[in-house]
Amino acid sequence: GVFKPMKQTMKKPLVREIMARNVVTIQQDSSFHEAAKKIMESTFDHLPVVSEDSKLVGIVTAWDISKAVAQEKYHIVKDFMTRDVVTATTEETIDIAAHHIDQKEVSALPVVDNERRVVGIITSNDISKLLASE
Amino acid sequence: GVFKPMKQTMKKPLVREIMARNVVTIQQDSSFHEAAKKIMESTFDHLPVVSEDSKLVGIVTAWDISKAVAQEKYHIVKDFMTRDVVTATTEETIDIAAHHIDQKEVSALPVVDNERRVVGIITSNDISKLLASE
Ligand SMILES: C[S@@+](CC[C@H](N)C(=O)[O-])C[C@H]1O[C@@H](n2cnc3c(N)ncnc32)[C@H](O)[C@@H]1O
Numbered sequence: 001g002v003f004k005p006m007k008q009t010m011k012k013p014l015v016r017e018i019m020a021r022n023v024v025t026i027q028q029d030s031s032f033h034e035a036a037k038k039i040m041e042s043t044f045d046h047l048p049v050v051s052e053d054s055k056l057v058g059i060v061t062a063w064d065i066s067k068a069v070a071q072e073k074y075h076i077v078k079d080f081m082t083r084d085v086v087t088a089t090t091e092e093t094i095d096i097a098a099h100h101i102d103q104k105e106v107s108a109l110p111v112v113d114n115e116r117r118v119v120g121i122i123t124s125n126d127i128s129k130l131l132a133s134e
Numbered sequence: 135g136v137f138k139p140m141k142q143t144m145k146k147p148l149v150r151e152i153m154a155r156n157v158v159t160i161q162q163d164s165s166f167h168e169a170a171k172k173i174m175e176s177t178f179d180h181l182p183v184v185s186e187d188s189k190l191v192g193i194v195t196a197w198d199i200s201k202a203v204a205q206e207k208y209h210i211v212k213d214f215m216t217r218d219v220v221t222a223t224t225e226e227t228i229d230i231a232a233h234h235i236d237q238k239e240v241s242a243l244p245v246v247d248n249e250r251r252v253v254g255i256i257t258s259n260d261i262s263k264l265l266a267s268e
Contacts, residue, residue: 036203045197062196063179065203069170102263107241128262129236 015097016090018130019111019120025050028057028078035077036065048110048118049081055116059085087112088122098127149231150224152264153245153254159184162191162212169211170199182244182252183215189250193219221246222256232261 024042026035028049039047039062049058058081068080088097088109097109101124111120158176160169162183173181173196183192192215202214222231222243231243235258245254 033203036200039197039200040204062200063173065200066170066173066196069167069199069203070174072167098262102259105259107259124258124262125236125239125241128232128258 012093012095013130014090015088015092015094015111015122016120018094018126019088019090019122020044020126021120023048023110023118023121025054025118026060026077027052028076028081030077032065032068032074032076032080035060039065044108044121044123046108046110046121046123048085048121049077050118054118056085056087056110056112056118057081058083059110085110089113090119094122094127094130097122098124101127146227146229147264148224149222149226149228149245149256150254152228152260153222153224153256154178154260155254157182157244157252157255159188159252160194160211161186162210162215164211166199166202166208166210166214169194173199178242178255178257180242180244180255180257182219182255183211184252188252190219190221190244190246190252191215192217193244219244223247224253228256228261228264231256232258235261 024038025048026038045061047060048056051057060081064080086100086104086106086109088111108121108123110118113119158172159182160172179195181194182190185191194215198214220234220238220240220243222245242255242257244252245256247253
């Protein structure tokens with residue numbers, strides 16, 4: 001049943017063990033329309049935004065696209081992305097990531113390496129699936 | 135800690151006990167632009183679509199808005215909503231709802247009464263918060 005918890009004795013999994021690696025990113029000077037297309041093509045709703053040297057500088061979701069539509073402001077990604085990104089790191093345990101997801105009320109965290117390059121993504125769905133599994 | 139489970143002896147909560155009741159809905163003949171505005175104003179990413187007699191006929195999310203942008207198809211809600219809505223009912227236990235959320239890979243379920251009127255919404259975040267609480 002879904003309420004069967006991870007055994008207390010079980011070692012907590014690390015972010016890198018359950019993160020998805022096939023994360024699609026976008027450059028910050030891309031258009032509003034390109035961002036919408038990438039979100040649609042991606043498995044994830046969250047599109048990490050990267051600088052020219054591949055470092056994380058923001059995040060864009062379908063919600064941001066919808067907001068831009070609502071406000072009729074169709075700028076480049078840099079102008080409507082969220083800059084203050086909540087991230088996870090590969091060596092964190094997933095309860096830390098779960099805690100950040102809860103606290104910040106987001107549904108996914110880009111996973112970054114020491115140099116702030118995006119190496120994966122972890123979603124609240126991945127985490128609840130793990131908690132729900134028997 | 136987030137891995138403290140619900141006690142096995144604890145009575146499973148019902149959907150109506152944890153659902154949000156302040157759900158914003160939209161009529162099926164509303165414009166693409168109105169839908170984007172309502173999503174932005176709503177606390178939830180999910181906008182249940184209702185018929186004139188207030189019955190659930192579909193659902194629209196920011197993702198659908200983003201998809202419409204990507205495809206440059208700006209129709210009325212009826213033409214881009216998802217018709218096959220996964221729902222929850224007030225008297226279900228939340229593990230049933232959690233199971234549907236997992237299985238169908240959605241992040242929220244509109245909660246309907248016997249006459250298919252929308253009375254609330256339950257999100258995967260609500261459920262993981264409950265699982266995560268001490
Ligand atoms: C208000 S939330 C609500 C929508 C949805 N529940 C979600 O989590 O994306 C949407 C905003 O959160 C931002 N966001 C999503 N993931 C984020 C993250 N990991 N760090 C910071 N902001 C994030 C998006 O850019 C968007 O502006």
